């Protein structure tokens with residue numbers, strides 16, 4: 001299981017419609033898209049439609065695509081213009097929930113991983129994780145509700161968060177070194193990305209994600225013919241993606 005974080009931020013000209021208020025987040029709200037589109041397509045749709053409906057991140061089996069900074073509110077919780085869901089929570093959509101299947105399972109697993117990292121980053125506990133249903137009563141995330149897994153998904157997040165907070169629980173070695181410079185949003189994300197360069201599969205994931213996000217297709221050829229350097233890949237990662245999680 002792996003995903004790449006891609007930034008596809010909406011233009012600030014759309015803030016009045018999609019993200020009008022400054023926000024200090026206090027919660028994470030999880031949704032199911034009730035659709036079968038990729039994360040990039042969900043974000044593209046959210047960006048181009050003219051409804052005051054929005055969320056921060058869409059996650060599928062390959063990518064976690066962020067469209068709106070966590071310092072702006074989004075309209076996803078159905079609890080009105082001053083509700084805590086819409087004004088204080090980070091909205092996350094799990095893709096492929098309509099039909100389910102392996103791609104949904106992978107998207108949900110990626111969401112568990114992503115939300116665990118968010119909780120760690122903000123110093124939050126599992127009590128900060130909300131369902132759309134908690135705010136407005138809407139049956140969302142529909143698939144998790146239908147399958148009777150609200151508690152088990154939270155348990156998976158709590159377990160992963162505990163691992164992240166205590167690396168001794170994790171079998172995989174996590175990079176601990178601090179880094180400077182480069183255009184990653186945090187030193188630890190840069191370290192994680194550098195760490196992933198040791199794996200050929202991870203290099204390919206970064207290149208594919210960068211191309212999906214607008215980089216020149218020739219990078220794929222250079223990857224395949226071995227002329228791409230670690231510096232190239234790091235630069236692609238810094239420009240087009242934020243991090244690669246294992």
Ligand SMILES: [Zn+2]
Pocket residue numbers: 030031032076132140141
């Ligand atoms: Zn929802």
